[in-house]
Amino acid sequence: MKHYAHVNGTKIEYMDRGHGPVVILIHGTQSSSLEPYHVDRLVLSGFRVIVPSRPGYGETPYSFSATPQQFAGHLQRLMEVMAIDRYHIYGISAGGPTAIELASDNERASSLTLAAAVTSAVDFPYRDYVSRNVAQPAFILAQYAMKYFVFKALQKQPFEATARMIESTSLLALDAVRDEVTPYDIFLLKRVASQMTFGLGAQFDLRQRVAAEALLGVTCPTYIVHSKNDKAVPIRHAYYAKRLISHAQLIILNSPGHLIWIGRHARKSEQQIERFIRFNS
Numbered sequence: 001m002k003h004y005a006h007v008n009g010t011k012i013e014y015m016d017r018g019h020g021p022v023v024i025l026i027h028g029t030q031s032s033s034l035e036p037y038h039v040d041r042l043v044l045s046g047f048r049v050i051v052p053s054r055p056g057y058g059e060t061p062y063s064f065s066a067t068p069q070q071f072a073g074h075l076q077r078l079m080e081v082m083a084i085d086r087y088h089i090y091g092i093s094a095g096g097p098t099a100i101e102l103a104s105d106n107e108r109a110s111s112l113t114l115a116a117a118v119t120s121a122v123d124f125p126y127r128d129y130v131s132r133n134v135a136q137p138a139f140i141l142a143q144y145a146m147k148y149f150v151f152k153a154l155q156k157q158p159f160e161a162t163a164r165m166i167e168s169t170s171l172l173a174l175d176a177v178r179d180e181v182t183p184y185d186i187f188l189l190k191r192v193a194s195q196m197t198f199g200l201g202a203q204f205d206l207r208q209r210v211a212a213e214a215l216l217g218v219t220c221p222t223y224i225v226h227s228k229n230d231k232a233v234p235i236r237h238a239y240y241a242k243r244l245i246s247h248a249q250l251i252i253l254n255s256p257g258h259l260i261w262i263g264r265h266a267r268k269s270e271q272q273i274e275r276f277i278r279f280n281s
Contacts, residue, residue: 001015001016002014002015002033002058002059003015003016004059005078005081007074007077007078007081008073008074008077010060010061010074011059011060011061012052012053012060012074012075012078013032013033013052013053013058013059013060014033014050014051014052014053014078015033015034015039015049015050015051016048016049016050017039017043017048017049018042018043018046018047018048018049019046019048020046020047020048021046021047021048021086021087021088021110021277021278021281022047022048022049022050022084022086022087022088023042023047023048023049023050023087023088023089023090023277024050024051024052024075024079024087024088024089024090024102025038025039025042025049025050025051025090025092025095026052026054026089026090026091026092026095026096026098026099026102027051027053027054027057027092027093027095028092028093028094028095028116029093029094029201029202029205030196030201030202031057031192031195031196032053032057032058032195032201033051033052033053033057033058034051034058034195035051035092036188036191036192036195037092037188037192037259037261038090038092038115038261038270038273039051041267041270041274042274045274046278047274047277050087052075052078054071054095054098054201054204055071055200055201055204056200056201056202056203056204057201062200062201062203062204064203066204067208067209068097068098068100068101068208068209068210069101069211069214071098071101072098072101072102072104075098075102076102076106076108079108084108085108086108086110087108087109087110088109088110088111088112088113088277088280088281089102089103089109089111089112089113090112090113090115090273090277091112091113091114091115091117092115092116092117093115093116093117093118093232093233093258094118094122094205094208095117096114096117096118096119096210096233096237097118097119097208097209097210098208099112099113099114099117100112100114100117100119100210100214100215100218100241101210101214103218103220103222104213104214104215104217104218105217105219106220109220110220110221110280110281111220111221111222111223111276111277111280112218112220112221112222112223113222113223113224113225113273113276113277114222114223114224114225114226114238114241115225115226115260115273116225116226116227116230116232116233116258116259116260117224117226117233117237117238117241118208118210118233118237119210119215119237119238119240119241120209120210120237120240121208121209121210122205122206122208154186154189154190154193158186158190159178159181159186161189162181162185162186162189163177163178163181165189166180166181166185166256166257166259166262166263167257168231169230169231169232169257169258169259170229170230170231170256170257170258171228171229171230171231171257172229172256172257176256177256177257180255180256180262180263180264181262181263182262182263182264184262185262185263185266188261188262189262212244215240215241215244215245216244216245218245218248219247220280221247221249221276221280222241222245222247222248222249223248223249223251223273223276224238224241224242224245224248224249224250224251225238225251225253225260225269225272225273226238226250226251226252226253226260227252227253227254227255227256227257227258227260228252228253228254229254229255229256229257230257230258231257231258232257232258233258235252238250238252249276251269251272253265253269255269
């Protein structure tokens, strides 16, 4: 069930599921509070998972002046309103900058997990042009066209469409990716396609930056997990975060690409994250 809060004059949409140690999961691009990656399994593993929609996604409004630091401040205030004193932070992909800002200089953060996360600036062709206001209508239209194409392809040829979706964010050849696809991956990516959220949130992602000071300010236990085959968010993001968060634990995976939650060994990677969070609860 969706929830809504008004914090510091800003509306925040969020999901709140499960019971146990609190995990604030910060979703990636083209997602929302309906984020499918790892959420169900965290809940089944005994965690309370709160997933806020970032600016421009779901019903959380976009502001051209919004920053990960500003939104992290809103989330800190939301936790105070909800009387949650301690929480774990789990940043996925483009949710990395907000997760880092939320964990930085925050005594209430029990741990930080960065999974295939952006830790500096988003790597995207023509980023500066696409992030301008004038380019928004065309960019949004392109996103909706892509959703329609992906959804139709998954209905007609689910295995091949899943493999090609994975390949689009992978450094591996298509044949190698095909060997990794499981029935659960097909189910999960169909769910991802049906819940894709488009709009101004992508502008927020393209404009966001992470200051080195934010990474240096992370003192809680930190777990960085990244695939060496990630094309969407190159592995240099993981090494950069590790360099500035010197106490962090860095795990390099051989998963088929950016989406570390799919592939033959995905559940093992998820369980390692769950153990890390539980150990620091």
